[in-house]
Structures are given as structure tokens and as C-alpha cells.
Amino acid sequence: MMQxxxxxxxxxxxxxxxxxITQHLGLTFLSLLLAxxxxxxxxxxIARRRKLSGSVLGIAGILQTIPSIALLGFMIPAFGIxxxxxxxxxxIYALLPIVRNTYTxxxxxxxxxxxxxxxxxxxxxxxxxxxxLPLAMPVIxxxxxxxxxxxxxxxxxxxxxxxxxxxxxxxxGISLNNTNMILAGAIPAALLAVLLDQLIAVFQKIKxxxxxxxxxxxxxAVIIFGAVYLSASLSENKLKAGFTPEFMGRKDGDLGLRSxxxxxxxxxxxxxxxxxxxxxxxxxxxxxxxSTDGRIKAFDLCVLEDDKKIFPPYxxxxxxxxxxxxxxxxxxxxxxxxxxxxxxxxxxxxNFKSDYLHETPEQIARNFLIKIKxxxxxxxGNSGTVKIGSKIFGEQYILAEIYKLxxxxxxxxxxxxxxxxxxxxxxxxxxxxxxxxxxxxxTGTGLLVLLKPEEKTLSIVxxxxxxxxxxxxxxxxxxxxxxxxxxxxxxxxxALMMRKKQSEELRIKTxxxxxxxxxxx
Amino acid sequence: xxxxxxVSKSFGGRSxxxxxxxxxxxxxxxxxxxxxxxxxxxxxxxxxxxxxxxSGNIFIDGKNIREQKAEDLRMGIGFVMQNSGLFPHYTVKxxxxxxxxxxxWDQKKTENRTEELLSKLSLSTDILSRFPNExxxxxxxxxxxxxxxxxxxxVLLMDEPFGALDNITKxxxxxxxxxxxxxxxxxxxxxxxxxxxAFELGHRICLMDNGKIIQNGTPKEMLYHPENDFVQDFFAAxxxxxxxxxxxxxxxxxxxxxxEIDFSEDSDIWxxxxxxxxxxxxxxxxxxxxxxxxxxxxxxxx
Numbered sequence: 110m111m112q113x114x115x116x117x118x119x120x121x122x123x124x125x126x127x128x129x130i131t132q133h134l135g136l137t138f139l140s141l142l143l144a145x146x147x148x149x150x151x152x153x154x155i156a157r158r159r160k161l162s163g164s165v166l167g168i169a170g171i172l173q174t175i176p177s178i179a180l181l182g183f184m185i186p187a188f189g190i191x192x193x194x195x196x197x198x199x200x201i202y203a204l205l206p207i208v209r210n211t212y213t214x215x216x217x218x219x220x221x222x223x224x225x226x227x228x229x230x231x232x233x234x235x236x237x238x239x240x241x242l243p244l245a246m247p248v249i250x251x252x253x254x255x256x257x258x259x260x261x262x263x264x265x266x267x268x269x270x271x272x273x274x275x276x277x278x279x280x281x282g283i284s285l286n287n288t289n290m291i292l293a294g295a296i297p298a299a300l301l302a303v304l305l306d307q308l309i310a311v312f313q314k315i316k317x318x319x320x321x322x323x324x325x326x327x328x329x330a331v332i333i334f335g336a337v338y339l340s341a342s343l344s345e346n347k348l349k350a351g352f353t354p355e356f357m358g359r360k361d362g363d364l365g366l367r368s369x370x371x372x373x374x375x376x377x378x379x380x381x382x383x384x385x386x387x388x389x390x391x392x393x394x395x396x397x398x399x400s401t402d403g404r405i406k407a408f409d410l411c412v413l414e415d416d417k418k419i420f421p422p423y424x425x426x427x428x429x430x431x432x433x434x435x436x437x438x439x440x441x442x443x444x445x446x447x448x449x450x451x452x453x454x455x456x457x458x459x460n461f462k463s464d465y466l467h468e469t470p471e472q473i474a475r476n477f478l479i480k481i482k483x484x485x486x487x488x489x490g491n492s493g494t495v496k497i498g499s500k501i502f503g504e505q506y507i508l509a510e511i512y513k514l515x516x517x518x519x520x521x522x523x524x525x526x527x528x529x530x531x532x533x534x535x536x537x538x539x540x541x542x543x544x545x546x547x548x549x550x551x552t553g554t555g556l557l558v559l560l561k562p563e564e565k566t567l568s569i570v571x572x573x574x575x576x577x578x579x580x581x582x583x584x585x586x587x588x589x590x591x592x593x594x595x596x597x598x599x600x601x602x603x604a605l606m607m608r609k610k611q612s613e614e615l616r617i618k619t620x621x622x623x624x625x626x627x628x629x630x
Numbered sequence: 631x632x633x634x635x636x637v638s639k640s641f642g643g644r645s646x647x648x649x650x651x652x653x654x655x656x657x658x659x660x661x662x663x664x665x666x667x668x669x670x671x672x673x674x675x676x677x678x679x680x681x682x683x684x685s686g687n688i689f690i691d692g693k694n695i696r697e698q699k700a701e702d703l704r705m706g707i708g709f710v711m712q713n714s715g716l717f718p719h720y721t722v723k724x725x726x727x728x729x730x731x732x733x734x735w736d737q738k739k740t741e742n743r744t745e746e747l748l749s750k751l752s753l754s755t756d757i758l759s760r761f762p763n764e765x766x767x768x769x770x771x772x773x774x775x776x777x778x779x780x781x782x783x784x785v786l787l788m789d790e791p792f793g794a795l796d797n798i799t800k801x802x803x804x805x806x807x808x809x810x811x812x813x814x815x816x817x818x819x820x821x822x823x824x825x826x827x828a829f830e831l832g833h834r835i836c837l838m839d840n841g842k843i844i845q846n847g848t849p850k851e852m853l854y855h856p857e858n859d860f861v862q863d864f865f866a867a868x869x870x871x872x873x874x875x876x877x878x879x880x881x882x883x884x885x886x887x888x889x890e891i892d893f894s895e896d897s898d899i900w901x902x903x904x905x906x907x908x909x910x911x912x913x914x915x916x917x918x919x920x921x922x923x924x925x926x927x928x929x930x931x932x
Contacts, residue, residue, distance in 0.1 A: 225715030228680055228787075229729050229777075230705030243719045 118289035125278075130297055132273035136192065137260045137305070138330065140199030144256055148204050149249070152211025153237065162212055169205040177202070177266050178382075185270065185383055189392045190351070195264070195272035202263050203256035210252025214245025250313040254306050261302040265294070269380035271351050271387075275301075277378045281354030286534040286558050290358075347627060348394040348607075351379035351387060355533065356397035359557050360567070361603055363397075365419035372624050381502060385410070394611060395623070400604045401453055403460025403503060411609040414619040420603045422574045423553030424596035425451075427512070431590050433546045437495060439520040441594065444547070446515060448595035450481055456504065456599040463503045470503075474510035483515065490521030498536055498545035499528040508549045508597075533558050541589065551601050552593070555581040560588075574600060631656050632677060632785065632817055637686030639672055646672045648841035649686070654834075659818040661832030663825065669841040670821045674787055677819065678707045690785060705732055708778030708786040708816075712793045714770040716762040722773050723758040729781040740780075747776045750810065768799040779812050786813070788820040792827065804830055825865060829872050837861060849876045854930045874900035877926060885922035899923055 119126060155162040175183075180201065184194030218241050226240045242249075268276030278294030281287070356362035357378060366372040374395065379387065387393045389408035398405065400412060400420075427444050434441050459477060462468045478484035497512050499505035506528050513524045527545055530536045533554055539545045556562065556570065556577055562584075570580040582593040605620060617623050632654040639647040647669040654660040662670040675681040677688055679700045688695045695703055716725050723744065730740040748755055751772045762770055771791065778786060792800050807813075808831060822828055828835050829849045836846045845857045853873055856862040865872060879902065880895040893902050902919060906912040 219718075221711065221713060221715050222717060224680060225709070225711060226717070228678055228704055228707075228709035228711070228715075230701045230703075230732055232701050235732070240717060240719075 113289060115289045115292050118287075119293050122278075122293065126293060126297070129273060129275045129277055129294070130301070132267075133261070133264050133275045133298065133301060136195055136199060136264045136267055136272060136274055137257065137301075139192075140196045140260055140264075141203055141253065141257055143196065143200045144203035144207050145253060147200070148207030148252075149211055151204075152208045152249075153215060153242075155208070156212050156215035156241075159216070166205075166209055166212070169208050172201045173205045175201075177263050178269065181266060181270050182383065185386060185390075185392075189390070190270045190272075190379065190383070190387045191377070191392075192267075192272045194270050195267035195274075199260050199263055199267075203260050206252040206255040206259070207249070208252075210248050210255075211245065214248030214252075215241050217248065218244045247313050250309060254309045254313070257305045257309055258302050261298060261305060265298055268354070268378050270383060271377035271379040271393075273378070277354060277357075280380070280532070281358055281378065283532040283534050284353065284355035284558075285358040286537065287358070348374065348623075349392070350374045350376035350395040351384055351393040352376040352397040353381045353384065354378050355558070356603060359603075361420050361553060361557060366605075366620070369417050369419045370620055370624050372620065372627070374627065388606070388608060391608070395605060395607055398604055398606050399502075399504070400602050401456040401460060401504060401599060403457060403462070403464035405606060406457065406461045407465030409609050410606045411612050412604040412606050413612070413617065413623060415604070416619040416621050421553065421571050421577070422600035422602045423551045423556075424574055424578050425508075425549055425551050425599060425601050426578070426596040427547045427594045428540065428550045428555070428585065428591050429547035429594060430540070430543075431586065431592055433543075434592065437493060437520075437522060437546075439522070440495065440516070443516055443519045444512065445595045446483055446519070447511065447597055449598040450483075451598040453599045456597075456601075459507050460504050463507060470506040470510040473507050474514055477511060478514055478518075483518075485518030487514075487517035488519075488521055490517075490523060492521045494523045494525050495547075496545045497524060497526045498530055498539055498548035499526065500533070500536055500548070501529045501531050504601075505549060512547075512549075540591070547594075549597070550593075552577045552581050552596075553602065555585065555593070560584050631691055632819065633689040633692075634673070634677070635687045635689070637673070637676060637683045637688060639669075639676060639681060639684050645841050647676070647683075650838075650841070650843055651686075652836050652843060652846055654817050654819050656817055657814055658833045659813065659820060659831055661828040661835045662819065662821045662838060663823070663828040663832075663835050664838035665823060668838045670823075670838050671789055673838075674789055674819060674821045677785075677787060678704050678709060705729060705781070706783045706785065708781070708783045710771075710774050710778045710786070710788040710791040712790040714762065714774035716770060716774060716777070718762055721759055721761055722765070725762065725773060726777045726780055728777065733781060743780055743782075744776070747779055747812075750812065751776055752806065767795055768803060771795060771803060775807070784816055786816050786818040788818065790822055791820065793822070793824070800827075807831065825868050825872070826875075829875055837864060850930075871900070873927065874898065874903065874923070877923060882919070882922040882926050885925035886918065 151165065155165045177198065180198045181194060184198055188194040188197055222244070223236060223240060226236050231239065264274050265276035265279055267274045268280055275294040275298045278290050279298070282290030282292075282294065352363055357376070358364070363376060366374075376395075377393075379393070379396075381398070384393065384396045385398065385402070385404040385408050388396045388410060396410075398410075404410070405412065429440070429444075459473055462473050463470060475484065495516055497509045499509035509526050509528055513526055516522055516524050527539070530539060530545075530548075536545075536548050536550070537559060540548060552574070556567075560581065562570070566580075570576050578593065578596060585591040585593060605623070607617065612618065615626055617626055634650060634652050636649045636651050637647060638645070638649050650669075650673060652660070662673060664670045672681055676683045677690075677695070679695060690707075717728070720728070726744050726747070727740050730743070744758075745755060748758075753769065753772050753776070757765060757769065757773075762773070765773065771794075775791070778788075792803055795803065804827065820831060832849065834846065834848055835852055837844045837852065839860065845852065845861050847855070849872070852861060853865060853869065853876065856865075875898050877899045878895065879893055879897050879899070882899070883895075893905075899919065903916065906916040906919065
């Protein structure tokens with residue numbers, strides 16, 4: 110199959126790209142405006158009451174150090190999903206540079222000049238607007254520039270909470286192993302940062318006099334972008350759907366829903382870490398997920414029956430380079446100890462323990478191995494280190510821990526785990542570059558995301574789970590020198606799910622029911 | 631007229647100004663003279679309430695300054711500071727127009743007044759559109775003075791106004807300043823640590839030390855009737871020069887005979903001697919003036 114060039118991708122997706130850029134600018138501008146509205150007065154206030162400056166700047170500094178994903182996570186209970194939590198999070202990141210520079214700018218004004226102003230009979234307000242602010246303006250604008258650049262960067266994460274922006278392409282590309290998609294998001298984001306920085310720099314050079322004539326440009330621009338953003342983000346639908354970036358681009362995902370079911374529901378792109386919770390809290394009505402996910406049980410969701418069979422079941426199995434198996438001769442038989450030890454309900458139960466009962470992956474792994482009588486005390490061996498990888502969701506953390514205990518118990522190798530790798534592409538690249546030695550993968554992902562065969566082959570090999578397994582195993586050996594070890598025994602597949610209560614009220618049991626419901630009025 | 635009555639100020643328990651009282655009359659330049667840290671600037675800034683006094687009262691034309699809003703008070707007081715204190719983001723024109731704008735003068739009146747002042751301070755109107763950092767130190771200080779005078783306020787306060795200038799520029803500005811019509815109907819208080827400046831510009835001098843006024847009097851009283859050793863010692867280093875400078879031709883008339891060179895009777899002896907010394911032919915005159923001066927001096931010191 111011919112590789113698509115970046116240009117082809119962009120021209121094919123230009124509408125989406127345009128929407129994402131407007132959303133991105135809208136998020137950045139709106140949050141920046143709010144940050145100026147909050148930060149400027151706050152900076153002026155602490156410049157007047159300098160005793161408070163330490164604590165205010167300290168708090169703003171602490172807010173700045175919260176990792177962006179964590180901050181977005183905190184926002185969901187308070188603001189739900191969509192533009193609001195993203196804008197609030199961006200506002201918080203933009204606050205520190207604006208408050209600090211306003212404070213520094215005003216306190217940096219030559220005291221002789223402010224004294225002269227007072228001596229001439231200026232009131233505090235006149236002093237602020239005629240003397241302090243104009244003289245501090247270059248420093249304040251430098252702060253706004255910093256904030257703008259930070260915000261363009263952080264706004265890529267807005268796609269995690271379904272607020273859109275260029276993050277949809279970037280994280281979609283990472284999940285789908287599509288470099289063009291990553292670049293189509295990353296390059297415009299970088300350009301936006303540079304452009305915005307330079308645009309604001311122009312204001313920095315304008316003398317305050319002329320500035321008075323120009324300043325209305327900023328709110329005008331903000332309002333325009335804000336309006337465009339809102340119009341781009343609004344999608345009329347009876348059910349709010351949120352899918353992961355990977356699901357959006359897969360044949361056994363949104364593409365299949367459109368082509369086989371004719372279901373076009375304008376889904377929002379959302380991170381899978383927060384998707385289930387958003388569904389539980391009613392922020393979303395319809396989400397994509399994995400059939401074995403523990404949160405289905407935990408959040409009382411129900412899986413819609415796939416009556417036209419677009420989500421074929423796939424095996425989960427560790428994948429590993431043949432070369433690595435030779436390097437660690439005991440490894441293959443140890444890993445295969447787990448073959449067939451799982452089934453769907455076992456896996457769902459383990460996931461439930463993690464997602465709902467909040468047991469740690471270590472605890473769950475240990476208890477599970479003891480239960481199936483495979484647990485042995487670690488040998489604390491020292492003949493080489495095996496590195497296990499995992500993707501960034503619960504099931505993979507648990508599997509990685511189980512393998513860790515198994516290898517430590519049955520072999521002389523030491524084990525290192527590298528968990529939470531963000532997406533299929535990152536995991537697979539890590540494996541190819543020997544950053545990790547193996548990780549549990551799903552045959553469907555191997556087929557659709559990594560191998561991407563032609564339509565004809567696809568329809569043949571997806572007829573059964575065994576066929577898919579045989580095909581990916583032989584192709585991986587041929588193309589990458591990687592083997593699929595024996596399957597663990599549970600099937601994981603994509604699924605559409607809703608809150609149980611809502612699905613009962615609306616009488617939606619299958620995907621076709623859903624389609625009929627959406628078409629009904 | 632400014633009356634200061636038993637005013638005190640301390641900073642963090644340390645007394646800066648200690649029960650000071652003095653009076654500055656109309657049409658008079660009063661100099662607050664003293665070394666750094668003697669409390670002279672604090673005293674000055676209490677008059678326009680840049681610093682609030684801890685106790686005591688200050689009256690301007692009989693009105694207690696605490697009884698009006700600080701801003702209104704300050705709009706009626708011209709203020710000149712060291713290093714001019716001009717607004718760096720305003721042009722010269724905007725700097726000078728600051729107070730008229732606050733007082734909401736109409737534009738025509740402001741412009742006329744600005745031009746009038748510029749010519750009095752020998753500044754060209756070309757500089758109006760320039761920014762302060764494009765001016766020389768002397769020009770900046772002149773603009774600073776223009777800004778303080780523009781609103782015709784009856785009181786002018788000057789805080790080391792010429793402190794940052796070189797000697798030549800300083801003496802130029804001094805002579806211009808002394809002959810400035812504008813000052814004739816004002817009460818001016820000038821703070822300086824420069825003894826010569828104090829004698830050159832001041833009608834009266836308050837010599838301060840450690841937050842107290844040691845002596846308050848005319849330059850002549852300072853030199854010929856010092857109240858104590860501190861005053862005597864304070865002027866010891868410049869004494870002779872100062873004496874020449876404060877003595878006028880008029881003072882010497884009783885001691886002079888057939889002296890015929892046309893100097894005005896207000897010229898000081900220092901200037902006369904300098905001019906005479908330029909030419910060998912004036913040797914006789916020069917010695918006569920010296921002799922007369924010695925006679926005058928003896929009569930004063932008794």
C-alpha cells in the first residue's frame with residue numbers, strides 16, 4: 110500500500126484541520142483574555158499591597174506546576190467536559206506570567222517618577238493609568254506573550270476533555286500510528302505559537318500613546334475567535350457522543366459505524382482516561398470503550414449489541430522480538446504459562462478490582478497468581494533485566510504486573526516495568542527500539558493500526574479471531590521480526606456503551622436501535 | 631506664606647525631624663541647608679504631604695494643609711526634584727502640560743503659557759515633541775522647572791534641583807533662576823546641601839542638623855553672627871568666598887572714595903573683583919575695593 114504524504118493528508122482533511130485551528134485559537138484567546146482580566150488587576154493589587162505578593166505569586170506558581178493532565182482531571186467534576194474545563198485550566202496556566210509581570214512591571218517603575226506624579230497632584234487612579242501602567246506596559250505585554258505561548262502548547266491537551274483543538278490530530282496520530290496526522294496537528298500548533306508571540310510583540314513596541322488607539326483590536330480579535338470557536342464546536346445532537354482518538358480513526362471504530370450502520374453522530378474526541386467518568390456523570394451519553402473494561406461495571410454502563418458485527422473479537426497476547434526470546438531463553442515458556450488462563454469475565458473482574466475497588470495492580474496481580482496457583486516467591490536473579498511495557502489503561506497495568514511476578518518467580522531475570530506508555534504507536538516504537546522487551550497487545554490493534562492491510566485481505570482475516578491471530582503473527586514475524594506468543598484467553602474488542610438507565614429508558618439495546626432512535630425525529 | 635509649627639516626623643522609631651518651626655515669607659526664597667540625613671528633604675515633603683507629619687501643623691497662607699485633599703493641595707504647589715523627575719513616556723510638551731490637564735485648563739491657554747515659560751527659561755520650542763531622554767541634563771532640569779511653574783501656583787518647593795548638574799551648567803541655571811520674574815510673587819523653599827548655592831539663591835537660610843534647625847537667618851547673619859560653633863564651623867571651609875559673594879557694592883560705599891567704574895550697586899564684590907582682575911590697568915581699583923572690603927568686614931565682625 111502506498112504511504113500517504115503529509116500534503117495529501119492535509120488536503121484531504123483540510124476542513125477538520127481548519128476547525129481544529131479555529132478551536133485552538135478560540136481556546137487560547139478566550140483563556141488569555143480571561144487570564145488578563147483576572148491577572149492584571151491581581152498584579153496591580155499585589156503591587157499596592159506588597160505584603161500579599163509573596164503568597165499570591167506562590168499560589169500562582171504552585172498552580173503552574175500542576176501537570177496539565179492532572180489539572181484537566183481536577184476540572185471534570187467541577188466543570189464537566191468540553192470547552193469550560195479546558196478554558197479554566199488554560200486560564201490557570203496563563204495566570205502566573207501575567208500576574209508576575211504586572212507586579213514586576215509596576216514595582217519596577219522609577220520611584221522618582223511616581224513621586225513626581227504624586228507631587229503634581231495625581232490621584233491614585235491617575236497615577237496608575239497615566240504613569241504606572243504605561244511604564245510597566247512592555248513588561249506586562251512580555252508576560253502576556255509568555256502566557257500565549259504556554260497556552261498554545263497546553264491547548265493541545267484540550268482534546269482530552271472533548272474541547273477540540275489541534276490535540277485531536279496529535280493524539281489521534283499517536284494512537285493510530287499515523288505520522289502525517291501527528292505532523293498535521295503539531296506543525297500548525299508550533300506555527301500558531303510563533304505567530305501569536307510575534308503578533309503580541311508588535312504591541313510591545315507600540316508606544317503607549319498609539320497603544321490607546323489600537324487596544325480595542327485585542328478584545329475584538331478575542332470576540333471574533335470566541336464566536337467562531339463556539340460555532341465550530343456546537344453540534345446538534347440528541348445524544349452526546351465521545352470517542353477516543355484511536356476509535357475515531359479505526360475501521361472497527363467510527364469509520365465502521367459510518368459505513369456499516371450509517372451512523373453519523375458528530376462525536377467529540379475525548380481521552381479514554383476520562384471518558385467513562387464523563388459518561389457516568391452524564392456529560393456524555395454514548396462512548397467507545399473496551400468490552401473487558403472494569404469501569405463498565407463500576408459506572409453501571411451497558412454495552413450496545415453489535416448486531417452487524419463491526420467489532421470483531423480480538424485476542425490479547427504478549428508481543429516480543431524473536432531476537433529477545435533468544436537472548437532470554439527461559440522467557441517464552443514463562444510467558445506462555447499464562448496462556449488460556451483468562452476469559453472475558455476473569456479479565457473484567459480484575460479490571461473491576463482496579464477501577465472500582467481501587468486495589469493496586471500489584472495486589473491484584475499477586476492475588477490472581479495465588480488463586481491460579483502460579484505464584485512463586487521471587488528468585489531475585491541477576492542474569493539480565495527484562496523490560497515490560499504497558500499502555501495507559503488499567504488492564505495493561507495489571508497484565509504488566511502479573512508478568513513481572515511471573516518472571517521473577519520462575520526465572521533468574523530481573524524485571525523493570527515501563528507503564529503508562531501513551532498509545533499504540535509509542536508502545537510499538539519502544540518495542541522496535543528495544544526500550545522495552547515486550548508488552549501485551551491486541552490482535553485487532555496489530556492488524557488495523559500497525560499492519561493496515563488492504564480491504565480484501567482484511568475481510569478474509571477478520572472472519573474469526575483465530576484467523577486474525579495467525580495472520581498478524583506471520584506478518585509481524587516477516588515485517589518486524591516480532592512474535593505473538595500464545596493468547597491469554599480473553600477477547601477484547603471495541604464496544605459502544607451508554608448508561609444502563611438511559612439505554613433502558615430509550616429502549617436502545619443494539620447499535621441498530623441507536624440508529625433508529627437518532628433517525629426517528 | 632508658609633508657616634511650619636513644631637512639626638515632627640520619625641521613621642521606625644528614629645526621629646528624622648524634631649519639632650521644627652519656621653516661616654517662609656511671600657516673594658522669598660528660603661533655603662533648607664544641611665548635610666545628608668539632616669531632615670531637610672523630609673521637612674520639604676511634609677509641606678506637600680508626600681510625607682505626612684506625625685505631629686505639628688503646617689499652614690499655607692493661613693490654611694492648614696491637612697484640611698484639604700492631598701491632591702488638591704499638591705496641584706497648588708510646584709515641585710522640582712533632583713534628576714528632574716520627568717515622565718519618560720511623555721514628550722516635553724505633555725510633561726509640562728500635566729498639571730494644566732489635571733486642572734482642566736483649555737488647550738489654548740496651556741499652549742500660550744507653555745511657550746511663555748520656554749522662552750523665559752531659554753528653551754527652544756523645538757524640544758516640545760522630544761522625550762526627556764533626548765535632552766541634556768540642563769535642558770531636563772529647565773523642563774522640570776517649567777513643569778513646576780506652569781500652573782502659576784503660589785508655592786514652589788525644590789528638592790536639590792540642581793544637584794545633578796555640572797558646575798558650569800549649574801552656574802548658568804543659577805543666574806537665570808535668580809532673575810526669573812516668575813519667582814517674584816511666589817514663596818519658594820529650596821533644599822540643598824551646597825553651601826554656595828544656598829548663599830547665591832537664598833534670601834534666608836535655615837541651617838539644619840539632626841532634624842533640628844540650628845540657625846535661621848540671612849546669609850550675612852549666618853557669617854557674621856553665627857549662633858554657635860556648629861554654624862561657624864559649617865561655613866569655615868568656604869568662608870572668604872562666601873563673604874565676597876554676599877557683600878554688595880552698596881555695602882562698601884562708606885569705605886570707598888573716588889571709585890569710578892560703572893558696576894550696579896547690587897553687584898557682589900566677588901564678581902567685581904573677578905572682572906577687575908582681568909585687566910592690568912585696573913590694579914589700582916582692585917586694591918581699593920579690597921581695602922574697602924576689609925574695612926567693611928571689620929565693622930561687621932565686631
